[in-house]
Amino acid sequence: xxxxxxxxxxxxxxxxxxxxxxxxxxxxxxxxxxxxxxxxxxxxxxxxxxxxxxxxxxxxxxxxxxxxxxxxxxxxxxxxxxxxxxxxxxxxxxxxxxxxxxxxxxxxxxxxxxxxxxxxxxxxxxxxxxxxxxxxxxxxxxxxxxxxxxxxxxxxxxxxxxxxxxxxxxxxxxxxxxxxxxxxxxxxxxxxxxxxxxxxxxxxxxxxxxxxxxxxxxxxxxxxxxxxxxxxxxxxxxxxxxxxxxxxxxxxxxxxxxxxxxxxxxxxxxxxxxxxxxxxxxxxxxxxxxxxxxxxxxxxxxxxxxxxxxxxxxxxxxxxxxxxxxxxxxxxxxxxxxxxxxxxxxxxxxxxxxxxxxxxxxxxxxxxxxxxxxxxxxxxxxxxxxxxxxxxxxxxxxxxxxxxx
Amino acid sequence: xxxxxxxxxxxxxxxxxxxxxxxxxxxxxxxxxxxxxxxxxxxxxxxxxxxxxxxxxxxxxxxxxxxxxxxxxxxxxxxxxxxxxxxxxxxxxxxxxxxxxxxxxxxxxxxxxxxxxxx
Numbered sequence: 444x445x446x447x448x449x450x451x452x453x454x455x456x457x458x459x460x461x462x463x464x465x466x467x468x469x470x471x472x473x474x475x476x477x478x479x480x481x482x483x484x485x486x487x488x489x490x491x492x493x494x495x496x497x498x499x500x501x502x503x504x505x506x507x508x509x510x511x512x513x514x515x516x517x518x519x520x521x522x523x524x525x526x527x528x529x530x531x532x533x534x535x536x537x538x539x540x541x542x543x544x545x546x547x548x549x550x551x552x553x554x555x556x557x558x559x560x561x562x563x564x565x566x567x568x569x570x571x572x573x574x575x576x577x578x579x580x581x582x583x584x585x586x587x588x589x590x591x592x593x594x595x596x597x598x599x600x601x602x603x604x605x606x607x608x609x610x611x612x613x614x615x616x617x618x619x620x621x622x623x624x625x626x627x628x629x630x631x632x633x634x635x636x637x638x639x640x641x642x643x644x645x646x647x648x649x650x651x652x653x654x655x656x657x658x659x660x661x662x663x664x665x666x667x668x669x670x671x672x673x674x675x676x677x678x679x680x681x682x683x684x685x686x687x688x689x690x691x692x693x694x695x696x697x698x699x700x701x702x703x704x705x706x707x708x709x710x711x712x713x714x715x716x717x718x719x720x721x722x723x724x725x726x727x728x729x730x731x732x733x734x735x736x737x738x739x740x741x742x743x744x745x746x747x748x749x750x751x752x753x754x755x756x757x758x759x760x761x762x763x764x765x766x767x768x769x770x771x772x773x774x775x776x777x778x779x780x781x782x783x784x785x786x787x788x789x790x791x792x793x794x795x796x797x798x799x800x801x802x803x804x805x806x807x808x809x810x811x812x813x814x815x816x817x818x819x820x821x822x823x824x825x826x827x828x829x830x831x832x833x834x835x836x837x838x839x840x841x842x843x844x845x846x847x848x
Numbered sequence: 849x850x851x852x853x854x855x856x857x858x859x860x861x862x863x864x865x866x867x868x869x870x871x872x873x874x875x876x877x878x879x880x881x882x883x884x885x886x887x888x889x890x891x892x893x894x895x896x897x898x899x900x901x902x903x904x905x906x907x908x909x910x911x912x913x914x915x916x917x918x919x920x921x922x923x924x925x926x927x928x929x930x931x932x933x934x935x936x937x938x939x940x941x942x943x944x945x946x947x948x949x950x951x952x953x954x955x956x957x958x959x960x961x962x963x964x965x966x967x
Contacts, residue, residue, distance in 0.1 A: 451937060451938075451941060452941050455906075455938055455941065455942075458905065458906070459905070459906035462872070462905050462906050462907060463906075466907070475874060478874060479873065479874060479907060482874070482906070482907045482910040482911070483906045483907055483910070484906075485910040485913065486905070486906035486907055486908065486909035486910030486911075486913065486942075487906045487909075488942075489909065489913055489942035489943050489944065490913070491913050491914070491916075491917045511910065511914070512913075512914060512917055581943065582913055582916070582942065582943045582944065582946070582947065583942065583943025583946065584943070585943065
């Protein structure tokens, strides 16, 4: 190969730009990437002393991120105001000779002289000031050729972009973490509010204390068994807590009436599913299906339920689960008109009504859960540590969707 | 992957460094560190034998410039030997050869430095 010297130099510079591209995009730590980038530049132009500074707008400083050939420059900072850059080109080398009389140079002369600064390059990416490369004299003593200035400009732009991207990524990660914290807070507030409502709902009916919490837990356990996602399990749990919210509009005496209800009273009671839906649909919950589950928690596969008398094929699994959990809890707790059934009696009753009142597939999941431990309901509930006979259900119980989360 | 290694031998007061493989990343800074160590011990005659160096890029050149600087600061004598033609051209273009003594073979550099001692 007999290329002319300037062609060889250009080839070397081009291969150095490739080195730089690899350096700034490598998976290495930021500090290593910046150090390698500065080494590429100092190698490309044979410069023994140099430093790379990154702009900290908050402190109005340029902080040294890496340096070469200058001892103890690691913590060096240059004072820098936005006005210092007026008239300075973007990513182009500027001779120190031309800025020696500026306030910026005078303020920072002590550090710049340690580097023996001869050229500075203001770094810009996306029109934003990013930092400064400060270069000492070249080993050869030569001045920058026009083509070398162009190559330095390209290299500087690459470094500026790499620093900018790293910053944006860090900001994005921070923002994402902050959003996560806000979402968790919001979720906490939702659950506190929903639990407070559930407590108010359950307080209205002296016989069915903690009914909403148990329905939520049973429904969540069934959904969990059906391998629903944790978000969907959370939704069905919330639907369980709020499914009877419409009962808040009913008379306490009617809810707790021990005598048989009149047809008019039944109508009023039956309206609660629709009222519950109307209330919950107005709340912008993060679980979109909750209002529909609630509306249909008294529907039946044979289409004889209420309020919409939908056939099984038009009912969601969520509605079927909620209906079953609600009925199972009603069966296994004392009512004004009868004593509670045992779990095995309840299974028998549900089986008897299979396909008409209850969905057979969902029911079999519930049976599996109950039969896994016949004596206690507790195993039904992955994390809710109480039994059917225990009425003191702690309000601060762990939500069931946290089991495998 | 680190494709760089460095072997160090001494012959009287002359230290011979043989960078092996790729002088193209921060791993090759071992060369500068080793130079610092021996110069710090008062050994001022350094030979860098490139016979086993396969590749030198801009990062490698930057590290060699640091070695040159360290040697100059300590008033040392630095010799490069067995430099491949392509690398020699780069060293010449960038002005490195103004600050080091180039020899074809390590033995020549050792003989030169030994004479320096007598001088």
